[in-house]
Amino acid sequence: MSDTADLRAVLEPADVARALSRIAHEIDERTKGADDIVLLGIPTRGVALAQRVAQRLAEIQAHAIPVGSLDITMYRDDLRLKKARALLPTEIPAGGIDDKTVILVDDVLFSGRTVRAALDALGDIGRPRMVQLAVLVDRGHRELPIRADYVGKNLPTSLRESVRVQLIEHDGEDGVYVGTAGA
């Protein structure tokens, strides 16, 4: 998957920006009046996405939105299937998450196992009033009863395909690509 030439772009940079703005607006609408929102990105790319959504939401609501990151490595159900991995940062905003509306942010929703792990991790940190999920791309193929509350783009894929999200913060430019796994 290192060769982007094999990849088909499904979201251009402008599409990514629009999708994130839309997510911010939807959050604002559906959590109307809520001043207790905390955005937690799931590393790696979920963190940058959470920060961007938080920034847009802050502009809409005219006050700062607490944003942080939630590493789920220690809660993964496939931990024992791979070599032990380095942990990624968990940063819970100063106000904590108890009785807050926590919105988890990730780049791609696929099997749902990452979100399951994130819910477990969240439960060990505190007791939010409500937990919602925002993703840039939902590619289907769920293996658990999990759905996203906010979706940038629904992207029907086959299992043989892979989805790659690129963000300026990590990759120098924004975009979502689909390629054939193993190509």
Added chain:
Amino acid sequence: MKTVLRNVAPYGEQAVDVVLDGDRIAALVPVGTGVGDLVHQFSGEVLLPGLVDLHTHLREPGREDAETILTGTRAAALGGYTAVHAMANTDPVADTAGVVEQVLRLGHAAGYVDVRPVGAVTVGLKGERLAELGAMADSAAQVRVFSDDGKCVSDPLLMRRALEYVKAFDGVVAQHAQEPRLTEGAQMNEGVVSARLGLAGWPAVAEEAIIARDVLLAEHVGSRLHLCHLSTEGSVDIIRWAKSRGINVTAEVTPHHLLLTDELAATYDPVYKVNPPLRTAADVEAVRAGLADGTIDIVATDHAPHPTEDKDCEWAAAAMGMLGLETALSVVIETMIDSGRLTWRQVAERMSTNPARIGRVTDHGNPLAAGEYANLCVVDPGAAWLVDPAALASRSRNTPYAARTMRGRVVATFLRGTATVLNGALAL
């Protein structure tokens, strides 16, 4: 009965047929011309006088779980030996005529090599008062070598008396040179490696200080002194100096100190734990040089069998010592013959003639000549063999050479004309 050893090369020189008559060498004749009732066909292998070990722990009586006189002498025969000196640190200690005669008897009964008992210098190896050295010398065992080996005769006065006393019957004191206070709790050579491994150090000076003292004592009282298992460069220097002064001192080196270094302790595998400990590469080079130039008179095995449970444990809890009889000649070939530092004739001196002379063993270590006792060994110097601890004749398995490929196989050993080993296997 006449036996012919056809096509063997005395000292690796011109091949001949050696004709034995009973227990003696009858003649050395051109290859193919020897005539006898029994012919052993060889193919030009090296013929040496049967090897003589001045330093063997046979463990019997007392630790028959580690070795018996039977298993230990079988190992000796397979290693090319025809005589071994059985160290006194048995249980009971060989400090009386009764014990040394018992060891002698068991050696005769086994029949593989001549077992020459070593008598303890002090009662119970306790270093407090002299054992009955004269009684042991006068016994059937005719003890001539006295040693508290395993322990050092550290009391200088006691050492002086022992050196003096054994002059009466041409005995020699074989000192295990280890200053006890400097080696309390010692686990390995003190140096860079011990510092890294956190194992208590056994400093070279603890050996050298005793050797220096003892050569001066030997000079003062005009006695014969033998020093066991030299392991350090400093020890070689002191012996060289002592010999240059005409002091009547002899010294030995073990095969393992000729080959192995203290880096092996980094495995924490107690198979490498031995006393004195494995030293540095510089020390190894010094003992090789000492053996080559004659400063060190002999190679002695310090064959020290230990049962598995005494080695299958933490380093600090493990017993000290390693097997040596079945691998000694291979180590000497690797370290001294292959490097050109010794000829086969010189190997014969250092592994047969000299130890026999020091131990006053008249039947062994003699020239390969008509009329001499037929104590012989035949060595295939090129044959490679893989050391398999389970295949050793010793009752114990603590060889540091496990899984190592060595060169030089003892093909046959003859004790007074009788084959104890043929085709590399026990013949009795």
Added chain:
Amino acid sequence: MQHLLSTADLTRDDALLILDTAAELAQISDRPMKKLPTLRGRTVVNLFYEDSTRTRISFEAAAKRLSADVINFSAKGSSVSKGESLKDTALTLQAMGADAVVIRHAASGAPHRLAHSGWIESTVINAGDGTHEHPTQALLDAYTLRKHLRDGDGDLAGARITIVGDVLHSRVARSNVLLLNTLGAHVTLCAPPTLLPVGVEEWPCAVSYALDQAIADADAVMMLRVQLERMNASFFPSAHEYSRRYGLDAQRMSTLPTHTIVMHPGPMNRGMEIAADVADSKRSVIVEQVSNGVSVRMAVMYLLLGGAESGIGGN
């Protein structure tokens, strides 16, 4: 790397991975729920042949916070002189299905034997062996140093650490010299010559006999425990002389640069190598070292046991 036996086995990247992981895990201790599910179903055995309640508790807390099943196997009093016990115990632990054995032993190299003798397949973590090494102590010391030195930027390159005391018998000193050198720090050992091993000149550090010089420009001073029994073996003449020449008292502490921290692996001999008012001073990070120990040991256990294979080494 399946086992943690010596800090010599850690590359700089390995060490930083452990320390960074520990920093993430340190947050756990601030949460109401101090537990992670990571090692659920795994069995960690604390095999302690020496009394060390503090180290055992630290490992136990670390394992429990990762949800491992912990078995404390106190082997103290078992015959070490007849060493079968280690082998027999190992075979027992193997039969019990221990995934990791944390071993504390008076014999240098005992963890190495346990790991490499074929008696047991478990991961072996050295919790202090004789006078050899104590790698998790060195890691927690490095962790503590990273937090305090250079404004906590985590880089120990060029940091000056002086370790004072009974280096000869100290597993803490050995592990620290190796690890701190790997991390780029400059280590100075300071002790009376009798308490330095022959061969120390080959270690990657400087050596000094003079405490005042050795600590003059140190960023951290680590005081080692000195056992009074050493006096009877003539390593030094008297406790009084030792503490005068090699002890850290308030007067000496006042000569240290203002940023310099004081460390001690514990347990302390107050009044011997360290004065009470030094141990309790603001420079002292001794209590913090203890709490950092849990995070570091969690990191080690997670990285060695959490995945299908060890996360340390092999990169």
